[in-house]
Amino acid sequence: MTTQPRVVIIGAGIVGCSLAEELTARGWTAVTVLDQGPLFATGGSTSHAPGLVFQTNSSKTMTEFARYTVEKFSGLTLDGQWCYQQVGGLEVATTSERWTDLHRKASWAASWGVEARLLDREECAARYPLLDRERVLGGFYVPTDGLAKAVRAAEAQARLAIARGATFVPNVKVIDVEQAGGRVTGVVTDSGRLDADIVVSCAGFWGPAVGAMVGQAVPLLPLAHQYVKTTPLAQLVGTIDEAAEAAGPILRHQDADLYFREHGDRIGIGSYAHRPMPVSLDELAPSANWPDAGKQPSMLAFTPEDFEPSWQDAVDLLPALAGTKVADGFNGIFSFTADGMPLLGESRHVKGFWLAEAVWVTHSAGVARAVAQWLVDGQPETDVHECDVNRFEDFQLAPDYVHERSCQNFVEIYDVMHPLQPMESPRPLRTSPFHGLQRDLGAYFLEGGGWERPHWFAANERLVDGFEIPGRNDWAARYWSPIAGAEAVHTRDKVALYDMTPLKRLEISGPGALGFLQWMTTNNLDKPVGAVVYTLLLDRSGGVRSDLTVARLADNRFQVGANSALDTDWLLRHAPTDGSVHIRDITGGTCCVGVWGPLARDLVQPLVDTDFSHKGFGYFKAKQAYLGNVPITALRLSYVGELGWEIYTSAEFGTRLWDTLWQAGQNLGVIAAGRSAFNSLRLEKGYRLSGVDMTTEHDPYESGLGFAVRMDAGDFLGRAALAGKSPDAVSSKLTALTIDSPDDVVLGKEAVYLGGLPAGYVTSAAYGYTIGKGIAYAWLPSEASTPGTAVEIDYLGKRVAAAVAEEPLFDPKMINIRR
CATH class of the missing domain: 3.50.50.60 (FAD/NAD(P)-binding domain)
Known part of the structure; x- marks a missing residue:
């Protein structure tokens, strides 16, 4: 080229x-x-x-x-003529739930650097006099929002x-x-x-x-969306310059799925309140015909019966509209994705x-x-x-999936969405071999990447009485149970089984596999068979694309624990085309149980045919063995900070693997534990989550992952961009925060304030049941990352006191993992 x-x-x-x-x-x-x-x-x-x-x-x-x-x-x-008018944007709340959500939105604005403020009902009415102020609880105002021509x-x-x-x-x-x-x-x-x-x-x-x-x-779906213009509104006649089109702010009434803008003395109203209206491209006229036909192909005939409820909602919010009517409208086509x-x-x-x-x-x-x-x-x-x-995973490209999920996104576009809220349909799509066993234990499933993931188990409710698990406010208590806290503490005290099947697994093999992985990742993978290495994928600028766990199972065969389809895509794009490297996604054909806790060896050692002692099977090592009748690959690592293994086998043996571990562990008090406990435990250890805690906008040193970079192990993708960088020369840093108040469990993306001014934002958060404090990881200026520094987190409209802490928060000497 x-x-x-x-x-x-x-x-x-x-x-x-x-x-x-x-x-x-x-x-x-x-x-x-x-x-x-x-x-x-x-x-x-x-x-x-x-x-x-x-x-x-x-x-x-x-x-x-x-x-x-x-x-x-x-x-x-x-x-x-203008192309953009900064008339401001106002979103109003008519329900307490929306008013709370607008506080979340104000925190996002502070996190991402957008000037914004919350208004009371009188301030809302002053900025938009047509409002029925008695219906409005408050609003969220961004002065730089506006109208694009x-x-x-x-x-x-x-x-x-x-x-x-x-x-x-x-x-x-x-x-x-x-x-x-x-x-x-x-x-x-x-x-x-x-x-x-x-x-x-x-x-x-x-x-x-x-x-x-x-x-x-x-994978997109064209959907029609209703938009109307009213007849002239008496209150606006003669008040707005025709060329300006609008004087007041753009307005959203998300409680009724509506938005509004001025067109001179008329009001334009858009509605997402109607039924989804998917459109087939085969039914549309070519764009080249539209000037002669007088109607754009993207503007379908208006269906007034769909708009009737929205008109009443619009009049309720803006009573002056009662003196007008819909002058014209259309159903306009936009693109929606899953x-x-x-x-x-x-x-x-x-x-x-x-x-x-x-x-x-x-x-x-x-x-x-x-x-x-x-x-x-x-x-x-x-x-x-x-x-x-x-x-996207392959199943997410299925036309039926794209259609259903895109329609649902249309329905939910203005809904108050909880960060953990899963899709409700189509489910279940992907289940591990342990799914039926987990249902028998009363698993509460949430969905991620199409997988049914247990977050806690009703069978463990009996454990709650033995521990002091702090309660939560209504928002943080959604998709949570105190059982999760009991599962976390039990893991630290005894032993638990975690379903790790949804983690993406790749097999990379061939005579060029080692050289390829050495070039693609930051750590030294030229280790003996049986070694496991934590490493990073970087882009050319040194930004963190992902983190990987790579186990060398044979001279020319590696098992790679990855994060998403994007990791697969990145590796396939860079793989040599001479056939020397083969990359295969083995996730669906395999399964994994994490066996973790101080009694993990007591559970596993009697079941296997080889030495699982610390001396015989060290940390970050891999072994292929038999666990009872099941052929396994065991990796000695732990993302909960306790002794244990990730134990893999093919899907056909999944039920047998679980049953063998479950039955043998009864006298040790084994439990099944869910992802809610897992998230708490991983944050106590400071383990990062790719795509959440760090992205391509952050280098390894800023992310606290410099230990996974071996600048002396040869060249790798992104190495040149890291030259001269170090943990001591970063301007921002992923920082651990602790929160003393047990009621304030933040969930992520909240703004962090230093000295009363926005200074950063939360990435991951959970309550740390072992340390007895809330945990939040946040991006902050490096000068604010000194342990003991006092900060505040903007959480649902109030400032929560937090402090920078030295990490890891739990077991800094790695005693538990290396038992």
Whole structure:
């Protein structure tokens, strides 16, 4: 490929135009943007988008995308007309649950650096006089939120791109994306062919059709969403400049699934309260026909019966609307995904084919910047693992799954969602061989990655009376039981079985396996057979993509404990193509029991045919053995900080493995324990969770993982970026905090204050039943990470006192693990 790649962007909506501008600004000027519709109201979602930009999101990444969009659009004009109006954004609460949730949102804003404040009902009414103040408990206000004029912003950016050399071609239909040798080579349209080194699908809800041209799944669902405009409102007539369109803030009434914006003297109302309305692309007219037809293909006929309940809710909140009626409305098509996040990144199967799909106007410029950085620089500055198109497991690409989950995301878009709230359907999808046995013990299952994961067991309720387990407030007590605390303490005192089957396992083998893993990871894996090594995957800038546990089971065969499908994708992308390395996901065909606690050896040793003593089977070692009749691979490691093993076998032996351990452990007081106890125990030991505690935005030294980096063990991916870095030369640090108040169990993403000002944010949190304190890990400036430093955590509207603690909080000399 030349230094000036030929880029074809499919789609001239807000994302395609933003990407063209971002690419040309970075010197990539051989950019062609194609669209099947006219420029720049192409007939897609951008053309009818109401343009409301609310920046604050539970996702740091999505908030950063929105914040950049505001920053960029605020500086754009088109022929003297504005592209963005910072009229402010107001979200109001009419229920106590929503009012509490707005306090959470205010904490997110402080965490992610968005200026925001909570308002009482009088302040809400002052900013939005049409409100029925008696219905409002309070509100959340962001002064920089506002209105984006989407088509105008698209054209403004397109003009900048064109001035730098980009070409925009309207009214052409893409027929095919050509490829050769696993790489895109060109795009075929109904008007001819274009050579291309890179093709980026920014086609919005048409994306699945484009992806199908190269065999790339684009798991999004087009759904219709209702939007209406009222007749003129007497209170607004003559008060708003027609060119400005709006004077008051954009408004969300999420308790009724509604949002509002001004259109001069009329009010626009959007509703998510109606039934999901999935749309088949086969039923839509081509975009090229829409100017003549007079109706955009993305604007379907309004169904007034679906809007009737929403109209009443709108009038209840804004009584002045009773003097108006719906003047016009439509059902507009937007893209939804199974997890509510965009689809970004390069196809692993077809190099050079990229996606920037399921992106709304709110996040458009931020997404475009990230994708442009990804293309030009090799990676984006913002961590995008939540948005990477390769994040899905195979079952999550099933059309029925995409359909059901996308529809449910539409239903839940404005719901108050608890951090632990699982999907309710389709379940169960993935179950370990122990699932039936766990149900017999009264397991309370939550779902993650499609797996049914026991969080505690009703059979252990009898243990609660023996321990003092602090209670919790209503919010923290959801998806929790005091039984979890009893299971954690019991693990420290005796022995427990943990189902670790959902952890992703890869087998990497072949004559080139060692060399490949040495290049891909940070630690030295050139150890004897039977060694286990904790190591990291980094990107080129030294950011932490993931952490791995690698067991060398034979000279050319390794078992790799990974975190997600993205780890598999990353390794497959970098694997040599000469057949010297084979990578196989073995998760579904295997299972794992974690046997941990001071009595773990008393349980396991009589059952196995080899020495499991500390001398015969040291820490971070692996052995293949028989446990009773079951062939096993045992890894001597522990993420709960106690003596024990991860014991693996093939799925066919799973029930036998569990039964053998369970029956032999009865006289030792063995229990089954769940993930709630596991999370508490791992935080007491300071063990990190990839993608939560650290991401590509953090290097190993900031993350407290410098011990897993061997700069003297040869070259590895990301090594050059770490040169000169050390734990003593970091500006921010993942820091352990303890909370004395047992009632205040934070859950993650809360803002941390130092000296009364926001200084960082919580990643993982739990109550530490062994140490008798709440635990929160947080990103803080390095100067604030000194043990004993007093901080405050913004939790549900109150400041909770916390203190920086030296880690690990439990067993710092590793005595328990190395018994």
